Amino acid sequence: MAKKLNITRRDFMNGVAMSLTAGTALSPFELLAMNHQSSTDALYPPELIGMRGSHPGSFEVAHALARNGARWTEPTDQTDRDYDLVIVGGGISGLSAAYLYKQRHGKDSRILILDNHDDFGGHAKRNEFTVDGKQLICYGGSQSIADPSSWSPVGKKLLKDVGIHTERFYDYFDRNYFKDRKLGRGLYFSRDQYGKDYVSDNILGTEIKDNEQEIIDLINTYPIAETSKTALIKLLSQTENYLLGMGSQEDKINLLRQTSYSDFLRKYVNVSEEVVLLYRDMSR
Ligand SMILES: Cc1cc2nc3c(=O)[nH]c(=O)nc-3n(C[C@H](O)[C@H](O)[C@H](O)COP(=O)(O)OP(=O)(O)OC[C@H]3O[C@@H](n4cnc5c(N)ncnc54)[C@H](O)[C@@H]3O)c2cc1C
Known part of the structure; x- marks a missing residue:
């Protein structure tokens, strides 16, 4: 049997994996923000600017595999934990899958979410800016939830459960922005x-x-x-x-x-x- 490694906590920011394990009442984002507050040097992707997308570190392995036929030996060591569910991809689909799995199978479920990027959210990440001492939150990719009224009952319930109030969109989004300024595509x-x-x-x-x-x-x-x-x-x-x-x-x-x-x-x-x-x- 493979030897177990004693890895107690996977660090999503400094590695490539994050575990949503039982016992923490905090969301991954809250954990991430705490980490940021405790160390100003910590890599905090929501504050990074510029064209990020698939940043260095996210594609080299896949390129080596696909383009150069690189192969790796099977690991002989096993991580410290067994998981009930392993999800590849920490975008909204992967995170939702984790959330729904926990709802169905209990909060003690062990779930491992793997992502090849330094932040979760996939195409729907967030950006943070501090302007005149005030923190502003903006979108990094997906702007808003498109057509939430057409979502399935499961999807709508998920939004409600995680505290997303889609109706607040109208308080913050100027729908006439382009029209008022005579701008168009x-x-x-x-x-x-x-x-x-x-x-x-x-x-x-x-x-x-x-x-x-x-x-x-x-x-x-x-x-x-x-x-x-x-x-x-x-x-x-x-x-x-x-x-x-x-x-x-x-x-x-x-x-x-x-x-x-x-x-x-x-x-x-x-x-x-x-x-x-x-x-x-x-x-x-
Ligand atoms: C610029 C832009 C604007 C958009 N605007 C809107 C909008 O306003 N409203 C709207 O409703 N939708 C919008 N969309 C679409 C919406 O963002 C996506 O449909 C949604 O985010 C997809 O979520 P997902 O989890 O299915 O996939 P993704 O967000 O693509 O997540 C996939 C995840 O898997 C990871 N991954 C991929 N390959 C691997 C691998 N080999 N190993 C490990 N991890 C891997 C990726 O890093 C990523 O985190 C927009 C999309 C873009 C790109």
């Missing part, structure tokens, strides 16, 4: 790609029906080939069934499940690569 054509720097309204997701001429005039200002402009106008104005005669409804759904939007545009709408790239790069 833009489409940027770069000099490198299109010969000149040009910014225009982004019409790619709009319906052409009501303001057809306005949109056509706008497309005609885009620094793209005439054939691409024509294809774009046609794409936005016609409600053509591009999969006509291509099998049953089920066949079409299966086909679309396996087809990216770029490939759909290429193969079935037959637009130029320039139009495909515009759609690929548009902001969503």
Whole structure:
């Protein structure tokens, strides 16, 4: 049997693993904040700035494995604990899974959450700033919970249980911010790609029906080939069934499940690569 190592506490910040073990009433974030307060030198990712994403330390092992075929020997030592549940990924899905598991199997459940990043939250992390002595909390990635009313009863209960009051969003978010300042989504054509720097309204997701001429005039200002402009106008104005005669409804759904939007545009709408790239790069 493998020898046990005496590791009593895994440190998420300085290592890559965090254990949510029984007996602590504090959330991982509270533990993290305490750690931060007790040592000003401690790495505290919510305060780090700049483009972080997959930071150094998070991808090297996977790259070595996938690109260089690196292999490692099986460990001979076992950690100090056995776990009831091991979760790979400390984003909202992994954290929710841990929370729901504890609810179902009791607070004494031993759960190990592994993450290859220095902070939990995945694509929905938080940033902290101190401005004039006041701590401000901002989002690092995901901005707000999209469409919480459509969540399943389990999801809604989870939000309530962890103390997230979605209705407070309206107290803090200025929904007219862009409208009041006459700001909108833009489409940027770069000099490198299109010969000149040009910014225009982004019409790619709009319906052409009501303001057809306005949109056509706008497309005609885009620094793209005439054939691409024509294809774009046609794409936005016609409600053509591009999969006509291509099998049953089920066949079409299966086909679309396996087809990216770029490939759909290429193969079935037959637009130029320039139009495909515009759609690929548009902001969503
Ligand atoms: C810029 C941005 C803005 C967004 N805005 C919104 C928004 O406003 N509203 C909204 O509702 N949604 C938004 N989303 C989507 C939302 O953030 C995600 O759907 C959600 O966070 C996904 O959670 P997840 O736990 O499923 O996955 P992730 O958050 O991706 O979590 C996966 C976790 O697994 C870890 N991981 C991955 N591979 C490994 C590995 N090999 N070993 C160990 N750990 C690993 C990652 O580090 C990560 O922590 C946004 C996403 C982005 C990127």
